[in-house]
Amino acid sequence: MPDPSYPDDLLYHPEHDWARVDGDTATFGITWYAQDALGEVVFFDPPKVGAKASKDEAYTEIESVKAVSDVIAPLSGEITAVNDALAENPELVNDDPYGAGWLVQVRLADPSETQSLLSAEAYEAMLE
Amino acid sequence: MTTYTSVTDSDRNEMLRAIGVESIEDLFADIPAALRLNRPLALDDGLAEQEVFEELRALAARNVSTDDELSFVGAGMYDHYIPALVDSIILRSEFLTPYTPYQPEISQGGLQAMFEYQTAISELTALPVSNASVYEGPSAVAAAGYVAKLTNGRRRFVVSRAVHPHSREALGTLAHAWGMELAEAPLVDGVTDLPALDQDVSAVVVQQPNFLGAVEDLAALAEPARQAGALTICACDPLPLALLRPPGECGVDIAVGEGQTLGNRLDFGGPSFGFFAATEALMRQMPGRIAGETRDLDGKRGFVLTLQTREQHIRREKATSNICTAQALNALAGVIYLSWLGRRGIVELAELMLQRTAYARQRVSEIPGVRLHNEQPVVREFALRLDAPVDRVIARCREEGLNPGYALARDYPELKDGLLVAITERRTRADIDRLADVLANAVAGERQPAEACA
Amino acid sequence: MRVIGAADDELTIFERSSPGRRAFVAPALDVPERPLDALLPETLRRNQPPRLPEVSEPEIVRHFNRLSKRNFDLDTGFYPLGSCTMKHNPKVHERIAALPGHSKLHPLQDPRYAQGALELMWRLQEALSEIAGLPHVSLQPSAGSHGELAGVLLTRAFHEDRGERRTKVLTPDTAHGTNPATVTMAGYELVKVGTDARGNIDLDDLRDKASDDVACLMLTNPSTLGLFEPGIEEIERIVHGTGATLYYDGANLNAIMGISRPGDMGFDIVHFNLHKTFTQPHGGGGPGAGPVAVSERIEPYLPRPQVVKRPPGAGNGASGPFYDLDYDRPKSIGRLRGFQGNYGVFVRSYAYIRSLGAAGLHEASQVAVLNANYLLARLRREGVAEYLPAAYDRLCMHEFVLSGAPMKSELQIRTLDLAKRLLDHGVHPPTVYFPLIVEEALLVEPTETETKETLDHFADIVAGVLREAREDPEIARHAPYTTPVRRLDEAAAARHPVVRQPL
Structure with a gap:
């Protein structure tokens, strides 16, 4: 498992989710802290492409051996892709939470929602 | 003290x-x-x-057990022979006295036995995923109904009238709390006549062989359910499955059943075990413990409880069931018994029952005042109709130390004249001949004069 | 088939199979044989037999006996598994339960020919009723969770009968997982109630949440923290004040038999775990039984059938009372399962109650509480409290919770590591990571049937593991070493489930 890290180019939600925003689309995942707290990820229940994600609300679940967590949407939008690789290799969420362990891609409903998210610095401060 | x-x-x-x-x-x-x-x-x-x-x-001495009378009563639990090795193994304290295997490193015996049990149930039902046991038969039907509810959220179960009355009632008890309703599929000539299914149907619930002993055409029942987007739940009797086309090959999504006949005592109704097997698609909606194979730190094979995030201790109010303690020891008896029967033995046992049941059905149907309820294929049990008050006929038989079967009137008001007769391998030809003689005398003695003339 | 490379000890019964071997021999076919096709059309038959193992009797016996040696069991060692009440399972119970009059009795036997069984059930109902302090009992539910389901369905029936539609059920945040799971399964919405700093239910939070759409409060008392709710009278007033029922989860009844009764505390519905409090052997995960006792106002809704005692003359015209199954219960919630319940379990539990009597049950609870408090004190004396303090620093009932949080931060070993290291010392670890509100929780329940020497020994072992961890935490982190297998890869098992043997 990699060392703790919180890349500067991402935006963070206090429920330990990240968003990589690119215009009106974004990629979501869970932070290093979240995957560490969860432990070894064993199952990701992918939402359906086309489903709606609402900011601050759960859009799916992620499971470790002995815990289930709701995954909270940092921003609102429509899911345009899910990370199919997690079906075979859910451990990617642990091994590479900001890269190969991404969860979904979303077409944002309201890009201005990003204003309420935290910078890496602010998120790390919150973790303290 | x-x-x-x-x-x-x-x-x-x-x-x-x-x-x-x-x-x-x-x-x-x-x-x-x-x-x-x-x-x-x-x-x-x-x-x-x-x-x-x-x-x-x-x-105990004030009870009349199957050792004390010649009994042909079945109707959900059956008087099979239990080989001595079952008792000798399940009485070992290492199986009898541990708790649920929360510490797998010191529970490999129990966990491996669960894995072997799951394999045996999966083979019998031809469904890929079996859990490690649920309480018993009828509550297993209710548990399967809950999986259907979680899976498709529809509001109605269509339940064959030939599903065990206790199973129908147990499902109904819970369905009420879920705001769901039960619709009954009627019987024609002893087998289920499925009505047209609409989009509100969550699951079709049938039994194989059905409560009246008749073998259902499962594939013909599962297909319309599939087309309507509903699940098919089948309560199965495990020993006849040695001969019958298994539910998994008939399009059944969930096969459940009473496991008592697999090496468990009658015990006046329990403890026995329920089995629960399903398709791969339903694996994460299954209730109860599931053992899985893995490796230890040194690469040695071992077994653990797996997919635990389904369960109450982790998923709590979102769990797929509230079940915790189930029937591990009884399921262990089940896998020991199935190992004892073996691949060929289970077929030989089922064929013996099939032949003796056919013989018994033939013999008793020749008795004046006795006719078959239906002519469907049967394996171990069949229904009769008597031209005489059933309770009085039974009472007369009992005076001869013989219990001829289960009176169907309580569960089927339309079968006030119905008697359900079970033939296990413990009933020999001589026993069956005696049944025919005693029943003939009792029916003759009780036949209504008017009916006797007619 | 045979797997190459698995040690012989690890082979499954399927891997021991060899075509042509057998144990079972069918009794001779003594009736005229008819062609299979005439009895069972080919379209209804399976193409090939189920691939059960082909093994001889000696191999089956040896296989399962070897498997048994890979299990830890209560008859061999100390098993302080919190909330599970792993007390001694008396041996005479097995002898009694095996008598043919009990074990070979068909469940649909006419009650006239099952008077002994029905009387036993009736007597057990009476005894459980007295222990709970509630007048009516149904033995039907199959386990604790099944009893909970019965209890919440009874609550639903009670409210519906009065024309009330309530939608919520309250449980404390310390509850067993079965409570919230039951709430949902019974069609209610769960509302959690908090716990205060002393480990009691937070009365202010309860008052806030006890509204008139609450159907029931499910409470374990003593709680899962091993603490008796001193505010139980106030809890009762709050809950009943809203018109809701009060449900007693009997998982911890072992602390208070003959000392205090749920019915006297105001509970409407109680479930018993006969496999905990009343010595049914747990069987590695069942069977159990979960009877419920209820107050007068809940009685009409009890499951069907109910065992009743009818006056002389009601049955066979016999002179004594007649024990019967009563199906005529129009307001009943209905059946929860087949037949009359786990009778074999009733036999054992009734034998236990007859053996101990009133004084013995009272003594059992007293000693259960004495043993727990002694073990807690003994652990403190060993300096264990520095790393594993009691989560709530007060007297406990029959079990207590330690927190491994200081152990984790100061010794760098987790509760899981401690538990695994205990395996190397020949004792079963306590329950770990429950209750959820205590960080790194360790729930310890010694039970009344353990000697002082066993408790002393356990305290010494725990202290020794902590000493060892101070020197070298790596030892515990990689424990166990002496068990049939070492730590297992549970993540791999869950990622790619192998839940049956490929054949």
Whole structure:
């Protein structure tokens, strides 16, 4: 498992989710802290492409051996892709939470929602 | 009085001193005075072991067991022979006395037995995923209904009238709480006649062989369910599955059933076990424990409880069931029994039942005043209609030390004349001949004169 | 088939199979044989037999006996598994339960020919009723969770009968997982109630949440923290004040038999775990039984059928009372399962109650509480409290919770590591990571049937593991070493489930 890290180019939600925003689309995942707290990820229940994600609300679940967590949407939008690789290799969420362990891609409903998210610095401060 | 504690006076004093209290009563200080029971419980005084044995032996002696009479009663539990090796193994303290295997490193015996059990049930049902057991047959049907509810959220179960009445009632008890309804599929000539299914149907529930003993055409029942987007739940009798096309090959999504016939005692109705097997698609909606294979730190094969995030201790209010303690020891008896029968033996046993049942059905149907309820294929059990009051016929048979079967009237008002007869491998040809003779005499003695003439 | 490379000890019964071997021999076919096609059309038959193992009797016996040696069991060692009440399972119970009059009795036997069984059930109902302090008992539910389901369905029936539609059920945040799971399964919405700093239910939070759409409060008392709710009278007033029922989860009844009764505390519905409090052997995960006791106002809704005692003359015209199954219960919630319940379990539990009697049950609870408090004190004396303090620093009932949080931060070993290291010392670890509100929780329940020496020994072992961890935490982190297998890869098992043997 990699060392703790919180890349500067991402935006963070206090429920330990990240968003990589690119215009009106974004990629979501869970932070290093979240995957560490969860432990070894064993199952990701992918939402359906086309489903709606609402900011601050759960859009799916992620499971470790002995815990289930709701995954909270940092921003609102429509899911345009899910990370199919997690079906075979859910451990990617642990091994590479900001890269190969991404969860979904979303077409944002309201890009201005990003204003309420935290910078890496602010998120790390919150973790303290 | 018997005691299983071992605290001596000196132990007690030393222990109280270590705790730092004066008396045992002080340990209960949190219990408000008004709520203390300041009298002994109104129970009889305790007894010595041999006195307890005698008292409960005397109660046992007032029951008429299948050793005491020649019984043809089945209707959900059956008097099969249990080989001695089952008792010898399940009485071992290592199987009898542990808790659920929460620490897999010291529970490999139980976990591996669960894995072997799951494999055997998966083979019988031809469904890929079996759990490690649920309580028993009828509640397993209700548990399967809950999986259907979680899976598709529809509001109605269509339940064959030939599903065991206890299963129908157990499902109904829960369906009410889920705001769901039960619709009944009627019977035609002893088998299920499925009505048209609409988009509100969550699951079709059938039984194989059905409560009247008849073999259903499962594939023909599952196909319309599939087309309507509903699940098919089948309660199965495991021994006839040695011969019958298994539910997994008929499009059934969930096969459940009563496991008593697999090496478990009658015990006046329990404990036995329920089995629960399903398609791969339903694996994460299954109730109960599931054992899975893995490796240890040194690469050695081992077994653990797996997919635990389905369960109440982790998923809590979102769990796929509330079940915790199930029937591990009874399921162990089941896999031992199935190993004893083996691949060929289970077929030979089922064929023996099939032949003797056919013989019995033939014999009794020749009795004046007795006719078959239906002509469908049967394996171990069949339904008759008598031209005489069934209760009185049974009473006459009992005077001869023979219990001819189960009166269907309580569960099927339209079958006031119905008698359900079960033939296990414990019933020999001589027993069956005796059944035919005794039943013939009893029916003759009870036939209504008018009907006798007609 | 045979797997190459698995040690012989690890082979499954399927891997021991060899075509042509057998144990079972069918009794001779003594009736005229008819062609299979005439009895069972080919379209209804399976193409090939289920691939059960082909093994001889000696191999089956040896296989399962070897498997048994890979299990830890109560008859061999100390098993302080919190909330599970792993007390001694008396041996005479097995002898009694095996008597043919009990074990070979068909469940649909006419009650006239099952008077002994029905009387036993009736007597057990009476005894459980007295222990609970509630007048009516149904033995039907199959386990604790099944009893909970019965209890919440009874609550639903009670409210519906009065024309009330309530939608919520309250449980404390310390509850067993079965409570919230039951709430949902019974069609209610769960509302959690908090716990205060002393480990009691937070009365202010309860008052806030006890509204008139609450159907029931499910409470374990003593709680899963091993603490008796000193505010139980106030809890009762709050809950009944809203018109809701009060449900008692009997998992911890072992602390208070003959000392205090749920019915006297105001509970409407109680479930018993006969496999905990009343010595049914747990069987590695069942069977159990979960009877419910209820107050007068809940009685009409009890499951069907109910065992009743009818006056002389009601049955066979016999002179004594007649024990019967009563199906005529129009307001009943209905059946929860087949037949009359786990009778074999009733036999054992009734034998236990007859053996101990009132004085013995009272003594059992007293010693259960004495043993727990002594073990807690003994652990403190060993300096264990520095790393594993009691989560709530007060007297406990029959079990207590330690927190491994200081152990984790100061010794760098987790509760899981401690538990695994205990395996190397020949004792079963306590329950770990429950209750959820205590960080790194360790729930310890010694039970009344353990000697002082066993408790002393356990305290010494725990202290020794902590000493060892101070020197070298790596030892515990990789424990166990002496068990049939070492730590297992549970993540791999869950990622790619192998839940049956490929054949």
